[in-house]
Amino acid sequence: MINERKLAFKYLCKKKRRSLSTLFAIALSMFIVFVSGNLIMGAFYASKQAELIRNGNHIAYLEEMNLEQISALEKEGVVLCALENSTYFMGKMGMEDHEGSFGFYYFEDFSNFPFYYEVVQGKTPEKPGEIMINEMWKYFLGEDYEIGDTITVQLTGMELKTEPNQESVVTEENSITRTYTLAGYYRCPEYSWIEDGVVMVKDEPRKEGNTYRVYITSEEEGIEDIESVEGFEEKEDWARNLGEKYGAKVEVNWLFEKSQSEETAMGYCLVLIFAVFIGGFAAIVIRNSFVISIVERTRDYGMLRCIGASKRQIRKIAFYEAVMLGIAGEVIGLIVSYLFLYLVIQIGKEHISFLEEFKFVQRPVLIFGICLIVFLVVLFGLLEPTRQINKLNPLNALRNQKDVKKEKFRVKRRRGFLVAKLFGVEGEYAYKNLMRNRKRFITTTASCVVGVTFFIGTNAAFVYSEQMLEEPGIAYADYNAELYVHSWCMDSEDSLKEELESIKGISNITFCYQEFYRIDNESLKRKEDGVVVKTNYVLALDEGKYPIEKESVEKGEIGELKPGECYVINWGYDDEKKEIVEISDVSVGDKIQLHELILAEDESTEKTISELKVKAVLKEQPFANTYSYYPVLVMSKEGFQALCEEQGMSYEEYGKIHFKMDKNCDTSKVQELADKYGMLFFDEMKDAREAAEQMKMARLVVNAILILVALISSVNLFNSMESNNILREKERKIMRTVGMSKKQYRKMILLEGMLSVIIALILGTALGLAFGYGIYNIMVLTENELKFAVPVESIVFAGVGLTLLTVLSCMGGMKEE
Amino acid sequence: MEILKAEHLLKVYGENETKVVAVNDISLTVHKGEFVAIVGASGSGKSTLLHILGGVDAPTKGKVLIDGEDVYSLKDEKRSILRRRKVGFIFQEYNLLPILTVEENIKMPLSLDGKKPEEAYINEIIQTLGLEDRRTHLPNQLSGGQQQRVAIGRALANRPSIIFADEPTGNLDKKNGYEVLGLLKKSLQKFSQTLVLITHDVEIANMADRIIRIEDGKIIQDEVRAHD
Structure with a gap:
């Protein structure tokens, strides 16, 4: 039995090219939003994860805890990551009396150590009196030291504790010499608190009267993945309540502070804003596609209304079409996004440092959130078509002459002498056709202008930034x-x-x-x-x-x-x-x-x-x-x-x-x-190289997004051209009857598209250069002698790309007729 | 038994100088099983009258009762339901859905109503109209006459109280036109339907039980014909 769903499906199958182009727009929007969302949140979580590694996976630490309190904590089921007793002093270490300042960190156990480190030689201290030294010290200690050797440390110079719970003051005169067994060398990631000049010592068993800094977490295995962490408020409150209960000073690891919920929310807000921006573009395209479908089927809908279909039923047909396209588009977009991200991460990891720590975000809130937004965009695109369906008069629909009547008056008054001189009679007709629906012409041109402006403006800024990185003394130094x-x-x-x-x-x-x-x-x-x-x-x-x-x-x-x-x-x-x-x-x-x-x-x-x-x-x-x-x-x-x-x-x-x-x-x-x-x-080139790589990456991402948005817009252009053809089918036949050749007709249609593009390229280039120059003026505040450079390549690329898209859209729009 | 009753119908288009009275105070009644032909010159108002009678174009004044129900007192939704259940339409330009097959087009009014088609009845219609070997064809694979036969089938599918046909043979050649009309008449008799038909063709009008002549939006003659 035929119902609205089947009818919708049949309509979709009937107009395969339009359905595919709309599907393409939806899938592409889904792709852009999902990939961008993943990049934004992926970078967000990656930076957090890196911080988690640097700062440790403990939720908080409690200061000055005695053994009784520690035992009570353990009985409560609190997981103790580490008991630390640290000190910091000036001293000399090793045979050659290398002088420097270093911190001593005494730990009870290294099995659940709250900070990330890599053992580069030897092993972690296992017995009391064993020491593990930052590899930076290896350079100063020299080759004479081997794992298992005894290392002498002379403590001097600063009024600080020199070993756990010792209150003595060490001065130049009152120096203390201690010996340890060298268990191994470790390495820490950049910016870690134990990066430089720190040694870690296996402490003796807990001593009565000692007080410790106790690192705690609420998870049995510790927190390894920041993305899986939820409920920052509860975690901070939990740690603070413990501190209050035991009368200890609490320091909450900032990664688990309440404010992190807001930061995460802000990250998602950014994704939302971006999604709405891209969604807006997509909604226009989808709306146009549906409007054209309705224009095309006005007679069908009119007949359906005559034989008893209600407005609701007709709306349902359009709704089901949108739902089918929406779901299919989302599924395709999601699959392609997954594949793309997987490939980019797998392949890119080896070549792009930015991707090394990148996390593929698979949180339901991101996936379903984006699916919902795109679906709402599809439904939003349905609003105008639905309004048109509501206004549909069955008789007018059957006669299908309403739009033609409306157009007559406007065309009379507009002429295109200049265009006619430049492009001949086809140009004149093209111009007049465009002026029939001035609003549509302005919208199309304006969207192209915005795209070209952003493309050229951002590329001008990027060209300038890249030049800055290649400034003499950085990239071209004789020695680097x-x-x-x-x-x-x-x-x-x-x-x-x-x-x-x-x-x-x-x-x-x-x-x-x-x-x-x-x-x-x-x-x-x-x-x-x-x-x-x-x-x-x-x-x-x-x-x-x-x-x-x-x-x-x-x-x-x-x-x-x-x-x-x-x-x-x-x-x-x-x-x-x-x-x-x-x-x-x-x-x-x-x-x-x-x-x-x-x-x-x-x-x-x-x-x-x-x-x-x-x-x-x-x-x-x-x-x-x-x-x-x-x-x-x-x-x-x-x-x-x-x-x-x-x-x-x-x-x-x-x-x-x-x-x-x-x-x-x-x-x-x-x-x-x-x-x-x-x-x-x-x-010395490392930073410059990384900066250049990041700059290239940023340029690639921005350009890719702009090109993808342009592709969505091209669907719009394609739809506009196609709808023009459908609406003017009779005119076309008349023109052909009175002697217009196919070539002339094609030229006319092509010029209709190209007139928008030509105007957009002229205006967009001017505005884009102005935009780029504005950014240059802001950046030029930092002293350098670089001049503003016109991004010639980008202008050529924008011109060729836009022309190509327009030609393809026009040809595609024409072919079906 | 009265199937259709129209009372003092008036339809005015435009205002002041551009004012056109398409239907001017027309009242008529159609009984069950009647075949009524409405004839008149171009612009006489016969199509407008048919659309008003069929419930697709509201009159400026007056009312239309189909099966005793005041069509224009109903809201759009209910009027749609009334159209799909009690009215069948046949257009000069066939107006088939190009995406549906012959059978699907015929079943369309039933589908809109969410009813399961009575296969035997649909088969009978298809058989009567000679479309058995065209069941799965799309409209663009059919001739004009065949398309109009599908439109007739569609009009009959829901066993409506009354069928309105707007110059159903207007786009067909004479041979095909008569063939289609013959089938239409045959179907009417077979399925005991009522038909209101608009035509220019005198010969076709003569096939009707009753001929209503219209001029300047008014009925100038209502003639009941006796057939041998």
Whole structure:
């Protein structure tokens, strides 16, 4: 039996191309919203997950808990992640008495440790007295230490506890020496609280009278996935109530604070706003598709009304069509989105750092929420068609002449002389046809203008941003990487250089030495304000190996540097009084007094050392340093060697290798070499590369969204062209009868579409450039010499893309007739 | 038995200078089983009268009773139900749904009413109209005459009280026109239906039991014919 559902299905099957184009628009909207929603929430959860790793999966910690309280907590069923007793002090560690500040963290157990770390060598401490050291210290401790060795730690200098529950004050005179067994080295993710200078010690069993910081969680296995965490309010309240109950100070891990619910809600709000924006676009397209369907079936509906179908029944037919298309579109969109995200994440993970931590969000609220929004969009698209059905008069519908009558009056008054001159009679007809429904013409053109404006504007901003990242000194520096070399590997300088040279993409390898000293500005006898420059970067070059260009010499002459001679780099910097101090007025032959740089703040302990005579003043920093805000002195290797000897230091300790890595350089090989020789590797390009990658990614995402939106719009264009054909079928026949060729007819239809596009491209390019220039003006506040660049490629792409879409839509719209 | 009763029907289009009185104070009654032909020149108001009688175009004044029910006092929804149950329409341009097969088009009024079609009755209609081998064909696969036969079938499907036909042979050649009308008449007799038909063709009008002539929206002659 035929009912509304079957009729709807038959109508959908009858007009396959329109059904498919509407289905395409719905599926595409679903795809855009779902993928974007997943990207937004995925990035949101990924950043939270990374924070969870860095901050630990405990919900809170309670301070100063004694054994009685801890036991009561356990009886309540609270999961204790760790009992910590930490201290922080200045001290010396290892055989070579490496000095530094480090924190000691005493833990009862490492099995449910609340922070993330990786053991890179050895194992976690299992017995009391075993120590696990941050791998950063491995570099300072040197190769002589092996797992299982005893390590001596001398605690000195700061008024802090030095072991659990010890109240003693450790000073220089009152230093304490302790020994531990080295169990292993660990590594932590970036920005983790235990990133630097921290050692973790297996504590002795719980002692009566001790107090501990107790890390707690409400989950048996701990919290591993932030996405699965619900009810932040309850978690925070739970932790605070426990603290109140035991009279302990509570610190709630910020990831589990109540405010996180709001942040999550904000993330979903962002998705909602985006969904509504895309949904709005899709609703217009879907509405037009349905309106055209109704126009096409006016006679059918009229007949149905005559033989007794009620308005409700007719509405139901349209409703079922929408439901069928909506469900099918959503299912297709969802499947394609899943496949796309799966492929992007799987493949992209290896190439795009942004995706490494990306999480595929499968929360029902996101999936069903987006499905609901898209479905509502489909129903919203049905509003106007339903209104038209309600207004449908069976007799007029049967005669199908209402629209024709309405049009007559408007056409008379409009002429298109200019268009006629440019494109001939077909252009004139096209223009007049467009003017029949001015509202539709303006809407189509306006939507194209908005699209082109955004496309060109955002691309102009991206082009400029990319240029900023490629600014000289960042991307094109002569030197963009350094290796901190050990004294023991300086003996094998030649083989090290050879191995480095064998790595593809490395050039400009230069060995040098560096250390910080103080320069007493008074010694220049040219400054009267008596400002003392606190720290200065003294750089010793293996002479002749660093190519100083003659152009960079401001005063004096470059040549062989003798011990006691130096170059001064003209460099302004902020001194303590926040005044700009420059040593640019240093003259050749001036003497600079150096002071030994020591950690003590007391200036009276400064030791005066050699004077250096200025041989030349240079304009630029060596090695294209952009990060150093201190004046730099350059001397010969021998000069530096003498300087170190004077202070009883070994110059090899301060060795560095500067070199340039190009885009093709495999940095992992450099890291391998660094690991082999126990060197520290600093890749100054890393941030710039990551920033460039993120920029490219952002550009790709924005352009992809704009192109997808344009595709949805093309369905609209296709529908408009098709409806024009349907409404003007009689006119077409008349035109053909009186002699219009098929070619002329095609040209006319094509021009109808292209007139909107031409106007949109002219207006959109102008507005897009203005928009891009506006962004440039905001960004240009940060000092640089980059000029605004016209995104020619994007303009060409917009022009070609839009023309292509229009031609295809026009041809598609024509073909069916 | 009165099936259709129209009282003082008036239909006015436009206002002032453009005012056109399409139907001017027409009253008539049609009895069950009657075959009434409405004839008149173009623009005489016969189509308007038919549409008013059929419940698709409300009169400016007057009322129409089908089976004793005042059609225009009903709300749109109820009027639709009345049309689907008590009225059958046959149009000059067939107006079949292009997406439905012959059989589906015939069953359409029943489907709209949510009724399960009485297969034997539908088969009988299809057989009577000579459409057995066209059951699964779509309208665009049929000739004009065949399409009009489907339209007749559709009008009969719901066993309506009255059928209104608006120049059903207007788009057909003479041979096909007579053939279709013959079938229509045969069907009427077989299924005891009442028919109000509009036509230009005198010969077709002569086949009716009663001929109503209209001029300028008024009945100028109502002639009951006796057939041998």
